[in-house]
Amino acid sequence: MTALNPAADLVDLTRALVDTPSESGDEADLADAVESALRACPHLRVQRIGSSVVARTDSGRAERVIIGGHLDTVPTAGNLPSRLDGELLYGLGACDMKGGLAVALRLAATLTAPVRDVTYVFYECEEVSGDRNGLNRIAAECPDLLKADLAILMEPSGASVEAGCQGVLNADITVRGERAHTARSWMGVNAAHRAAAVLQRLDDHTAERILIDGLEYREGLNAVAVRAGIADNVVPDTCVITVNLRFAPSRSAEQAETYLRGLFREYEIEVTEVVPGALPGLGQGPVASLVEALGATPRPKLGWTDVARFAALGTPALNYGPGDPALAHTAGEYVSIGQLRECEARLQAWLSG
C-alpha cells in the first residue's frame, strides 16, 4: 500500500497522491492510504464508507465546517507519473483535484485543535454518473456526517471562491410529422423540416443573466442532440431535440421546468433530468467570514457541482481550491505550487482563528 505522510512537504504529498492512480471505481488503494494516514491522527474520528473516508474533529466548537474533495480522477491520458517543472506540478488529477486533496489532508493532520470543528470528506466516484457519487452513499448511510454550518469543496477554482452553482435541466422536445415514401413526399409531413422552428427559436433565445448576492449567473439553453431518421427513402415522422438548460440557483427545479415549457408551449416536452443549483449564500454568517478570510472576490459557479448536494441537505457550500478549472480533464493538467501553498495558508489561518 502507498504510504502517505501528510506531515511532509505539501508538494511531495501532492505528488504521492497523483502517483496513486484512482480512476473512478478504482479508488480503493487511495482510500486505504488516506484512511491509514488519518487513523494515525489521535485528534480525528475516522469512518470508512465504501471507498470514501470521513474524518472529524470533535472539540465542541460552536461551528462545524466540512472540507471535501473527491478521490477519483478521469481515466489516464498518458499523464502519469507526476512531473515537476519549476512552479508547476503536472500529472493526472494534479488539477482535478489531488492538489485540493493534499491541502485537505495536510489540514486534517496538522490542525489538532481548530477553532471550528471540521469534518473532512474524501469521497469516491464524482467523475461518473451521479447515482455512483460517494456523497450519495454517505448521505444515505450516515446523513449526519454531511451536516455543518458550511461546506468547502476543494474543486479547482483558481484559488478563488466560486459560490453557489447553477441547476441543470435536460428535456426532449419531440416534433411530429407524418411518415411517407420520399418518392411521394407530399403525402407526408417532414418532422425534421418542422424542427427548424424549434432550433431557430433556440438560436434566437437570449439567455438570462441573473444577479444574486452581487454575482451574475448567466444561464444557457442549448440543443445538445438532434435525432431524426428512419431510412433514406422515408420522410421522418419524428424529430427529437434534446435541450440542456443551465439555470440560475434562484429558480427551483419546478420553476426551471415551467420556464422551458413556456418557451416551447406548442411542443411535446419530456423532462428527463432536473437538478437544482445552489444559492451562493454570501450573506450567511460563516460564508461571509470565510470569504473575507480567503481574501478573494467570489465568482459565480456556472457549472453544476457537488455543492448542490450540500445545499439540498441544508448546508451552504462553496468551491475553493487550487488549480485552473479550465485545465480539468485535459491531458496537460497541472497545479501551481503557489496556489497550493496559498490555499493551505488561508484555510489554516481561518481555522486557527
Add this chain to the structure above:
Amino acid sequence: MTALNPAADLVDLTRALVDTPSESGDEADLADAVESALRACPHLRVQRIGSSVVARTDSGRAERVIIGGHLDTVPTAGNLPSRLDGELLYGLGACDMKGGLAVALRLAATLTAPVRDVTYVFYECEEVSGDRNGLNRIAAECPDLLKADLAILMEPSGASVEAGCQGVLNADITVRGERAHTARSWMGVNAAHRAAAVLQRLDDHTAERILIDGLEYREGLNAVAVRAGIADNVVPDTCVITVNLRFAPSRSAEQAETYLRGLFREYEIEVTEVVPGALPGLGQGPVASLVEALGATPRPKLGWTDVARFAALGTPALNYGPGDPALAHTAGEYVSIGQLRECEARLQAWLSG
C-alpha cells in the same frame, strides 16, 4: 422440389409461386422450379446465372422484347400460405410480384411463336441493396442477354403502364460550429442551432414538376436524417443533415448534383449516392406500339425501379404488371384475379400480333 405447371390455370400457378418461399438471398428453390418448367419448353433457350433464370425465343424476329421480374420477396409477415378470397388472392409476394411472375411464366410457356422475340428474365435479390441485384450479375456475365428494343418489368402497377422512373441522390450536408461546455455555451457556436437555416430552406423549397412526354414527374427534396450530439453538457460542433432528392429523369446524375449544390451553396455537401432515373421514351417505336396495345394511359413512375438499369444499358423500359403498388411490402398484400387475367391477355395479344 416444387413442380410448377405454367400450362395450368393462371390462379393456380400464382398460388404455387406464392407458396414457394423466396425471401431475398433464399431464391434457389424457386429458381430451380422456374428453370425446370422452362427447360421443358422446346421453343426456349434457358440459362441459369446464380439464382436467376433467363429464357429466350430465337425466331429471328425484327424486334426483341424483355419481360422481366424478380423472384424474391421481402421477409414473411405471417402471410403464408396463400389464401383466395373471391376475386382476391392474398399472400406474401402476391402483389410484389408473384402475380407478375405467373403472367410472365404463362407467356413463356404458351407463346411458342411470338411475333416479337422475347427474353424472359427471372432474377434474384431485387428487394435488397443494389449490389446484390441479379440484373447486375447478368449484365456483368452476359450483357447481351439484357439487350432488346424494349423491356417490360412486371412490377405491380395496377395493370397500367408506369413509364420511366425518377433518379435518386443522397447527400450529407454538414453544418459546423464550435464546441463548448454548456455551462459556458457563449464560448462556442451551436451547430444544431445553425442547422435551423438548412431545415427551414428544405421546408420552404418547392419541388419542381417536370413534364416529359406528357407525363408529370414530381420531384421531392427531403431531410431523411438529422444527427447532432456529443454529450448532454457539450454544445455540438457538428450537425449532419442527410437529404434525399428524387429528380426527374430529364436531369442527369451530374445535373442533379449541381442542382442540390446550388440550393445549399454555402454549406459542406458530400454526395453519398446518386443513380439517374429513366426517361419514359413514350415516343419510341416499340413503346408506342405497346402502350397502345395495353390500352392504358401511361403514368409517370415517381420511385426508382430497375427500369433505370435497362435504360443505362440503352434499353427503353417500363413497368406494367398486376397488383396495386401501394400494397407492396404490406402484410395484407393481394392481387386481383381480374388484373392477373387482363395483363396476361393484353401481353398475349400484343405478342401474337
